[in-house]
Amino acid sequence: MKLLTHPSHQRPCGWNSWLPSRKVRPALNGQSEAEVVIIGAGYTGFAAATAWQQARPDDRIKILEADRVGEGSPGRNSGFMLEIALANDARPEELERMGQLNALSRQTMALLRERVERLGIDCQLAHSGTYRAARSAIGQRSLKQYEDFLNAAGLSYQTLSGGQLAEKIGTHYYSHGLYSPDCYLVQPAALITGLADSLEPGIELHEYSPATQIVPDGKKWRVSTSEGEVLAGRVILANNAFSRAFGADSSRLTAIYTYAAITEPLVERDRQRIAARTWGLLPAHRLGCTLRTTVDGRLMIRSGYSYEREADNARVEDGLRASLEARYPDIAPVRFDQMWGGTTGLTYNGAPFWGEIQPNLYVSAGCNGGGIVKGTFLGDALARKALGQPVEDVASLFGTASWMPPDPVRRLGFYLTSQVERLKAKSET
Incomplete structure (x- = not known):
């Protein structure tokens, strides 16, 4: 199965369709350079860009978004911003770890709430x-x-x-x-578009700019789109499962x-x-x-x-x-x-796939349905890691993504498990 570099949806995002039109940022065009390129204009990508800009305000920061902001996965979720663990994360025997996670979630939620209020983002x-x-x-x-x-x-x-x-x-x-x-x-599309339109001037967002290739170029990385290229010192993959097309481990992410x-x-x-x-x-x-x-x-x-x-x-x-x-x-x-x-x-085990996967190539993927708050924290932490700053022990807090068998075994396992669970819990679906 060929790995997609970005999703292709049959229908537009309902949340986004109700928003007033906004000025779309220009697509990447021509040759350029940056200290860091971030793939994906979602909660993880914006958090990484913001953390980087705060640490190094003079650096050139580029974000490449495959679609227009609001049409991707960050605008398509249900809009729940949880301050505590999801039900499938909760294990009473791991209370100390879960307490630390909940504290980080509350801190991140407070940061998001402050940002919404300070920037005047109308997102209900x-x-x-x-x-x-x-x-x-x-x-x-x-x-x-x-x-x-x-x-x-x-x-x-x-x-x-x-x-x-x-x-x-x-x-x-x-x-x-x-x-x-x-x-x-x-309202998730209102939140993500509001964050996009409130980025600091030093952060360049390029919409309708899906990355097609990321290859090493000396000690740097060359990121290509259909219309342009960026030579960057570091690359952060914040496009979740689609990071597999650019080097994230397919055996741990689907x-x-x-x-x-x-x-x-x-x-x-x-x-x-x-x-x-x-x-x-x-x-x-x-x-x-x-x-x-x-x-x-x-x-x-x-x-x-x-x-x-x-x-x-x-x-x-x-x-x-x-x-x-x-x-x-x-x-x-x-x-x-x-x-x-x-x-x-x-x-498979609900843990994120997170960290440095090659020299100066970083990834945060596997949100497992808890994207807004968790993704914001993990994006902020990943930028700090890439900058060599102190960072929380993400592996100890969240675990590490476990191995999954390749297709067709994985596909068959997904369908069999889904059918069994659906039959057992039919009235819950």
Whole structure:
């Protein structure tokens, strides 16, 4: 299978489609030089560029983005900004490590919040907390494991019966729920475009500039696009799973596509019952369904996965519609205003693929669905590492990405595991 250098999506990003038009930065053209080139204008790439610029304000910093900002994966996520570990990261026996991770997440979230406020980025940032919910026995076991972690860590939460949860989100679909205050919701495309348009003058962003080749040139790296080249002292790969095309270890990283849709604004009766306020729900089970509302009274649903390539959108839409109607069978007829797919970099054990992979070539990949806060921290840390500054022990905190078998074994394993898990937790998807 040929590795792609950047994603190719069938549909535009729904979040981005609602934003006012912005001035797109010019594509890379001709020959140039820089102290550092960053591949990928996402949360990791922007954090790396900002950290570098603060440390060396006179350096030439270039960011190459394959599409226009907001259309890539950073604008296509669900907009959850978690201050504590994801459910599948939580192990009560590792409380000291998780406590350090949670502290770093809170610090990073505070930094992002301060930046949004200082720069006046209108991205609907709200400290809403998040619900987790389960319907089946397997989902309830996952929910109990997360509750055990929260208890052991001394973190605040509230358990909810199915009826109590229904009062919050307008559906009796779930039998058990849990509320954690440690989460913000955001309009992700508004956040990432706001960060792009607020970059310091010394950081040059080039949109519609997918890197096609990165090769060594003496002690430097030559980065090519279709229209230009940059000779750089260091290169940071911040394009997640697509970093594999430029040297990241394919045996430890793969690309997974996930799918989301947002309804048109709900009718007043349903809006009062379901979307009178902004809330978000993450599934207890890893293959479960994500839900959230928007400030203008819409309902977003995310469900479904595919391996390495985007699935047929008509079939995806049918699946999203079925999941929505199962949870809200009495909702007034409502159409999907937007539907799209997006990618995430996945590692087998959930640890990032991070660090220096060749002299002066660095990578941060494998966000495993926790991209905004985690990606921001890892990008900042990677820039500091590349600059030779003190940096946290990322391997001890997050672990190291473990080996996965190559295709076709990996592909077969993904589909078999997905089918088994989907059958076991059918009502959670």
